[in-house]
């Protein structure tokens with residue numbers, strides 16, 4: 236088991252090193268120097284998305300103690316809410332958070348803006364139409380994603396394009412100090428922990444850092460993360476398994492993982508372990524991209 240108290244930052248990490256030193260060791264890392272050559276880095280903004288697809292129907296979420304509330308609205312309406320909030324946050328309501336949106340599939344012209352994509356960080360199985368596995372996060376400053384881990388126990392490569400985000404992460408072995416609720420959510424607020432209610436959290440070793448526009452963050456399977464947008468922000472991630480993480484995730488089926496999640500992991504195992512091409516698997520996997528849990 237590896238203990239980390241601080242996250243490493245590496246410039247243009249080679250895929251060999253990425254896999255050997257970080258993926259295989261379950262160690263998070265921030266990678267700089269990849270995104271700044273992409274068109275998206277200079278071109279993407281909420282205005283740009285609005286111009287491309289004003290009438291696109293999207294959904295946004297509100298997280299609360301009661302669960303996740305989802306609202307549906309057009310891109311134009313949503314960006315309008317964010318612009319109004321950023322211009323005058325005292326007199327405008329805080330907009331919901333557009334969270335986990337498969338925007339490359341909805342606006343395919345965005346794909347060319349994320350090139351050259353570091354495909355060699357991923358197993359070859361994902362290379363064909365890699366962008367289908369990506370999920371976007373668009374939101375105003377102070378949008379928050381509460382503490383959780385990614386529900387299929389996948390690896391996560393997170394691409395920060397516009398704005399900064401503050402992450403507080405905890406390695407999987409600290410989950411036991413964070414007061415789990417259901418499969419993937421946790422009750423502790425790492426930004427302001429209530430030690431009276433959650434005394435075990437004193438044993439946890441949170442790692443807090445900011446990712447800047449142009450940074451890539453790698454989080455190993457089961458990493459707990461709480462995320463605050465410090466600015467209006469555009470990010471996307473790709474959730475992916477290695478053969479090893481996929482088999483570990485399937486084993487978690489007997490440790491409380493919901494059956495629906497095990498179904499998606501089974502599909503990925505068919506691809507990664509039994510080499511069934513993604514062209515055949517994706518039509519069954521696709522619903523995962525709209526799966527809220």
Ligand SMILES: O=C(O)CCC(=O)C(=O)O
Nearest residue numbers: 372379380385393462472
């Ligand atoms: O950026 C965020 O607010 C949340 C990101 C996240 O949870 C993820 O990439 O899995």
Ligand SMILES: [Fe+2]
Nearest residue numbers: 383384385460
């Ligand atoms: Fe997440």
